[in-house]
Amino acid sequence: MRIASLLPAATEIVGALGLADDLVAVTFECDRPDVRATRPVVVDTALPAGLTPAEIDATVRERAAAGLPQYALDRDALRDAAPDLVLTQDLCRVCALPEATVTEALADLDLDATVLTVDPHTLDEVLDAVAEVARAAGAPDAGERLLADLRRRLHQIDDALADRNRPRVLALEWVDPPFLPGHWVPAMVRRAGGEPLAGIDGGRSVATTWQQLRDDTPDLVLVAPCGFGLDDAVAQAATVRERLPGVPLVAIDSASYVVRAGPRLVDGIEAIAHALHPDAVAAPPPGRIATLS
Incomplete structure (x- = not known):
């Protein structure tokens, strides 16, 4: 085909x-x-x-x-x-x-x-989309195998983080102006062992203000600018550090591991889980995520 x-x-x-x-x-x-x-x-x-x-x-x-x-x-x-x-x-x-x-x-x-x-609007719908593409491409068995592996990895994260304290995570999909994430991103934070501080499950990302963000200080900010790789996310974290001083920051290659509704979302969840719980989840390969402070 x-x-x-x-x-x-x-x-x-x-x-x-x-x-x-x-x-x-x-x-x-x-x-x-x-x-x-x-x-x-x-x-x-x-x-x-x-x-x-x-x-x-x-x-x-x-x-x-x-x-x-x-x-x-x-x-x-x-x-x-x-x-x-x-x-x-x-x-x-x-x-x-x-x-x-x-x-x-x-x-x-x-x-x-x-x-x-x-x-897809949610993490579950992303997995459903994998099956849809596989069927349309005439490869349903390959789709089933891929989904089984993705779900196995998600369950491994669930098991590793069971009963852990969950840091309050502010994920930012854009920094100038600041945007709160929607769609599957809050679910990614949740599956990675965090509690998303803001964002709309299954909805669209929404603009906010730095003052609103300062009113409810998070434990950690995940800098995940839509469409940007890790180096750019690290650079843009400087804006967040200036606006939210003293809050720990983590930058991620959002283009590859957050905003693309495909299999690499599971890679992104694993990377975020390590950043939040480094003693429970193995470190991802270099180039995916960076803890800045």
């Missing part, structure tokens, strides 16, 4: 299923080593490079208000890829190309492809 993944999380799922060779198109954010340099990129960002978090926020708001897209679809490249299955989303127009743009393009290009929209 020829699979076009227009969503980095979907590319992660396809790769984890052992189907990377079936990918014929990906996005600019798809960074798996086995597809990054060998597949045509059909989705790119419409935002300028090199913007600060505040500038990104302002630009996204301006483009949304003007009805402009945040992503660009290369229709010619998609036509040439001739996919049988297209994986897309309609969860967040800021994070990925919306479904309506994809279906319109397929119709205009006269491409007869199956479209699977992957829109």
Whole structure:
């Protein structure tokens, strides 16, 4: 099957299923080593490079208000890829190309492809999405094996952290302005042995103010800026340290282990669990998380 993944999380799922060779198109954010340099990129960002978090926020708001897209679809490249299955989303127009743009393009290009929209809101729905992609790609058995392993690892964390004290964790999905997380992120903190101080399970991330955050001081802040890797998260933690002095900080590669609704969320939970309970959970490989203070 020829699979076009227009969503980095979907590319992660396809790769984890052992189907990377079936990918014929990906996005600019798809960074798996086995597809990054060998597949045509059909989705790119419409935002300028090199913007600060505040500038990104302002630009996204301006483009949304003007009805402009945040992503660009290369229709010619998609036509040439001739996919049988297209994986897309309609969860967040800021994070990925919306479904309506994809279906319109397929119709205009006269491409007869199956479209699977992957829109999980919770951690359980992320696992369900893995099974959906596996079935759509004709690999249900691989999906069952992958899910069994992911659930085994989650149960191991549960067992390791049973009856432990849970630090109050403030997860920040953006720092300028500050945003509280939604969707599966509060559940990730909970499964990692923390008590999420704010955020909406299964909902959207919401803007807040530093004054509101200072009114209820957390035990620890998890700096997880959406779409950024570990080095950028560490750099942006300086803003948090300035605004919430004296609070311990942990930075994480959010792009890979927090915001992508795929198998690596379990890697992220393991990394956060180690940061919160280093004597109970093994340290993750380097490059995933950093304890700053």
